[in-house]
Amino acid sequence: MLFETVAHGGPTFFQLAPLVVFIPLLGATINFLFGRRLGERGVATVAVTAAGTAFLISVLQWLSLRAHPEGATQVVVEWITIGDFQVRWAQLIDTLSVTMMLVVSGVGTLIHIYATAYMHYDVRYKNDPRRYARFFGFFNLFIAMMMILVTGDSYLTLFVGWEGVGLCSFLLIGFWYEYDILGRPSTANARAAKKAFVVNRVGDFGFLLAIFTLFWYFGTVEFHGVFAKVHEVAAAHPQVLLAVTLFLLLGVTGKSAQIPLFVWLPDAMAGPTPVSALIHAATMVTAGVYLITRSAELYMAVPQAQAIVALVGGLTALVAATMAVAQYDIKKVLAYSTISQLGFMVAAVGMGAFVAGMFHLVTHAFFKALLFLGSGSVIIALERAHHPLPDDPEAQALAREHGHGGHDAHGHDDHEHGHEPFDPQDMRNMGGLLRRIPVTSWTYIIGGLALAGIPPLAGFWSKDEILLEAKHLQPVVYGLLTAAAFLTAFYVTRQLVMVFLGRPRSEAAAHAIESPKAMTGVLVTLAGLSLVGGFLNAPGVHAFAHWLEHTLPEVETLPFDLVVASVSTGLALLSMLTAWSLYKGVRAWVEWQQDPLERILGPGLFGFLHHAWHWDDFYQAVFVRGYDALAAFLAHTVDWAFWHDWFHETIIAGTYRRLSRFLAWSVDLGVIDRLANELAGAVKGLALVARKLQSGYVRNYALSVFVGVVLMLGYLLWVVR
Amino acid sequence: MVPTSFYIFLAALLFTIGAVAVLFRRNTLVIYMAVELMLNAANLAFVAFARQFEALDGQLFVFFVMTVAAAEVAVGLALIVTIFRTKHSVDIDTMRELKG
Amino acid sequence: MGLMTVFILTGAVAIAAALGLLFARNAVYAVLFLVLNMFALAVLYLLLGAPFIAMVQIVVYAGAIMVLFLFVVMLLGAEELKEDGGPIGWQRPLALVLGVVLLAELAYFVFAASATKARLLPSPDGFGDPHAVGLTLFQKYLLPFEVTSVLLLVAMVGAIVLVRNGKRTADEPTGSDAD
Structure with a gap:
């Protein structure tokens, strides 16, 4: 009925748009203030309801847009007014922003549901169940901030959301700020959060410069105002647009983890797995892609900038894919994979294939969220088998049956004594999980195949469209992306084999426990979306392209190219086959031996890839050490030795001391004090004489008055005369 | 007719006698009366000048002076009575607590 | 001139009464001298065309205020007081000298100023x-x-x-x- 009303030109729901921000904000506030009293069930209800309501409102916006594709601008509040310069906090409701709203709130709601079960275990393994409410407060806050980001109608509003999600990312990466990934006391997670924040700051610096430049040359920061002036400014100052677009690109490389600022994303895996799924795979990291798509008019006016963006994206896609093939941590593989896929998107929007980029953004949100949530399910499955919790009857029953882990009646604070702690994220500890946790495994495999680009899964269609556009627009980037796609299929297969096939390589893997329905249900839903999501914009359908047509300039769809499709599919299949043949031996292993790829590449190259090309070490050596050295030089030599010791102590303080000594002894005591003392002495002497005049006889005083009168009259006489 | 200067001189003479009486006498009440005499001398000068310049303001000023004198006498005599209670004397030379 | 005679007589009475105040040993006498002085002044006010002020002088000043004085003098029993110079006898001759000097100065003012020299004209009807x-x-x-x-x-x-x-x-x- 609702659909009918809106679809036939009835009332619209645009005025509800501000609620997508305020309802999650309300949820966050409730959970922050009353979370501890609500209990886990209450907290989960509040958080999921808030996210779900946001999704509902987004759907209403979508329905409204179908009837009124021109969209609307919803002013929330007048924000800044300085002379002629005005910025409102207004929400831009058009097909592009509503696409993002649907992805953020839709996938966000699913991940909220998943997290209600996941965090139940996580807070217990970390021995701090009271942090449950805090997690969902941050999660809802993130949804609110992301909504500010995607609905903002000016670069400044977008920047507010941009910083807000950055803050939430920081808070959630460092959620277990006092533990490391294995639950040992450590500052590792806090450092990872700090790293993400600081690296993003470099990108935000670029974004800010872009906003300043826009303000200076365009006089406005609102999207429509800026776009209207693009040609005018391009004619007057050709370099300005290039500067703006490249500054924006710097912001994008920070938030969307592109070369050279991608280094924070693998460390961001320190956050709980739902965080990785929501923030560091599906939504926040795609903000950069959204930003470029939103600024399409700017980029299309500067072909050089487009080429640079596409090249950065292509290089990132390939480089990150090479790093992914040599990881052992199940989430690290996905992290590098995310960087690589973000590279695909950035390359696409850089080339001007905005629809393809946004399409991949949507499908990637589905299958990467699925993969991350699946990995979380795997991790929890192993954790539960390794450390049965006292209030986990399933795990306790299993432990009794196998005589294992029963000692662990108090959670997991009595760590393995004497030998290495068990790492539930290390793929070398897994294997053979397909039989133990079938739902997780099968959904994970669907996500993996979608990522690898096997038709007819979602990833195939979107990746194929990017490759198709790239072949026409940027052949070099096409080559880079094809190579990346080949490696993608390789590392996906490697991961699937290591995790799910063969024999279990640890006790925990042998007794892994399937996750509860709240988690598997979400996995199944996302697997369904990954299966069919591609048909949103499949050749011949192009519903997504027609949808975005209302917002983006010059949307055109290329005809399906069988060559491109068969090359990418063929490469993917070839790559999977290669990986299969390499790793099929692993299936028989009962414990981990040398990685088969390491045997081929040699330990040097494999280690190089495993350590992400030593990119971090390079930054450490050049920037961190360099900065430390500079800071030490400035602190010890310039500040302390020069300014403090010499300038301040010797020159200023010494001079001042000599001067003050002179002033104190000679001037103050010798002249001023002496003057005052002599004066006081004189007054005292005078007073000793004068007090005798004060005799106390009234008639005496009257006589004084009388004398005064006589004298005054005498004076007047003398004057009058 | 009597010249105005005669009246003024008479006023000056009375004023001087009053002032000298203030300096001469020790009886506080008499000193008070001398002050009244001085006020009266001033009043005489006022009235004389009012006549000279045919302005009634001078006479009215005398009227106000009398009113103020009445008030002053009321308060002053009350003070003397109060002082007399502690000093048992109206000798002005006994009141010399305030001295240097 | 009858008026001049009246003035001289009344003025003499006023001066005599003032001197009486100055030298009276008994405070009650001083009060009475002052009353006499005030009566004399009232006559002078009449001469100067101020009948209202003259009446007030007699009724309020000579009548009410001086009776109050008299009352207090008798109440406190302060009629007789040893009237030597006291501890500051040195100021008596000084006061006399100063009084003479002041009188001389005032006389110079009074008789040197031209405006007051002219004889008074008869006052207009109803003045005062x-x-x-x-x-x-x-x-x-x-x-x-x-x-x-x-x-x-x-x-x-x-x-x-x-x-x-x-x-x-x-x-x-x-x-x-x-x-």
């Missing part, structure tokens, strides 16, 4: 009669007149407060006028 004084008082000097009434009230209250027995005012309950 109660009607004219009343009109001026209640028109031109209405505000000062009202202020003096407040002044008198304050003086009255002040006098009452001062002469009340100090010991009993402090802790007596309010509203009681039993003393």
Whole structure:
């Protein structure tokens, strides 16, 4: 009925748009203030309801847009007014922003549901169940901030959301700020959060410069105002647009983890797995892609900038894919994979294939969220088998049956004594999980195949469209992306084999426990979306392209190219086959031996890839050490030795001391004090004489008055005369 | 007719006698009366000048002076009575607590 | 000239009364001398065309105020007081000298100033009669007149407060006028 009303030109729901921000904000506030009293069930209800309501409102916006594709601008509040310069906090409701709203709130709601079960275990393994409410407060806050980001109608509003999600990312990466990934006391997670924040700051610096430049040359920061002036400014100052677009690109490389600022994303895996799924795979990291798509008019006016963006994206896609093939941590593989896929998107929007980029953004949100949530399910499955919790009857029953882990009646604070702690994220500890946790495994495999680009899964269609556009627009980037796609299929297969096939390589893997329905249900839903999501914009359908047509300039769809499709599919299949043949031996292993790829590449190259090309070490050596050295030089030599010791102590303080000594002894005591003392002495002497005049006889005083009168009259006489 | 200067001189003479009486006498009440005499001398000068310049303001000023004198006498005599209670004397030379 | 004769006689009485005040041993005599002086001045006021002021002088000053003086003098028993120079006898001759000097100065002023030398003309009709004084008082000097009434009230209250027995005012309950 609702659909009918809106679809036939009835009332619209645009005025509800501000609620997508305020309802999650309300949820966050409730959970922050009353979370501890609500209990886990209450907290989960509040958080999921808030996210779900946001999704509902987004759907209403979508329905409204179908009837009124021109969209609307919803002013929330007048924000800044300085002379002629005005910025409102207004929400831009058009097909592009509503696409993002649907992805953020839709996938966000699913991940909220998943997290209600996941965090139940996580807070217990970390021995701090009271942090449950805090997690969902941050999660809802993130949804609110992301909504500010995607609905903002000016670069400044977008920047507010941009910083807000950055803050939430920081808070959630460092959620277990006092533990490391294995639950040992450590500052590792806090450092990872700090790293993400600081690296993003470099990108935000670029974004800010872009906003300043826009303000200076365009006089406005609102999207429509800026776009209207693009040609005018391009004619007057050709370099300005290039500067703006490249500054924006710097912001994008920070938030969307592109070369050279991608280094924070693998460390961001320190956050709980739902965080990785929501923030560091599906939504926040795609903000950069959204930003470029939103600024399409700017980029299309500067072909050089487009080429640079596409090249950065292509290089990132390939480089990150090479790093992914040599990881052992199940989430690290996905992290590098995310960087690589973000590279695909950035390359696409850089080339001007905005629809393809946004399409991949949507499908990637589905299958990467699925993969991350699946990995979380795997991790929890192993954790539960390794450390049965006292209030986990399933795990306790299993432990009794196998005589294992029963000692662990108090959670997991009595760590393995004497030998290495068990790492539930290390793929070398897994294997053979397909039989133990079938739902997780099968959904994970669907996500993996979608990522690898096997038709007819979602990833195939979107990746194929990017490759198709790239072949026409940027052949070099096409080559880079094809190579990346080949490696993608390789590392996906490697991961699937290591995790799910063969024999279990640890006790925990042998007794892994399937996750509860709240988690598997979400996995199944996302697997369904990954299966069919591609048909949103499949050749011949192009519903997504027609949808975005209302917002983006010059949307055109290329005809399906069988060559491109068969090359990418063929490469993917070839790559999977290669990986299969390499790793099929692993299936028989009962414990981990040398990685088969390491045997081929040699330990040097494999280690190089495993350590992400030593990119971090390079930054450490050049920037961190360099900065430390500079800071030490400035602190010890310039500040302390020069300014403090010499300038301040010797020159200023010494001079001042000599001067003050002179002033104190000679001037103050010798002249001023002496003057005052002599004066006081004189007054005292005078007073000793004068007090005798004060005799106390009234008639005496009257006589004084009388004398005064006589004298005054005498004076007047003398004057009058 | 009597010249105005005669009246003024008479006023000056009375004023001087009053002032000298203030300096001469020790009886506080008499000193008070001398002050009244001085006020009266001033009043005489006022009235004389009012006549000279045919302005009634001078006479009215005398009227106000009398009113103020009445008030002053009321308060002053009350003070003397109060002082007399502690000093048992109206000798002005006994009141010399305030001295240097 | 009859008026001059009257002036000289009355002035002599006034001076004599003033000197009497200056030298009277008994304070009661001093009061009476002052009353005499005031009567003389009232006659002079009549001469100067100020009958209203003359009447007020007799009724208020000579009548009311001086009776108050007389009353206090007798109340305190302060008629006789040893009237030597006291501890500051040296100031008596000085006061005399100063008085003479002041008188000389004033005389110089009075007789050297030209404006007061002329003989007075007969006063115009109705000058200084109660009607004219009343009109001026209640028109031109209405505000000062009202202020003096407040002044008198304050003086009255002040006098009452001062002469009340100090010991009993402090802790007596309010509203009681039993003393």
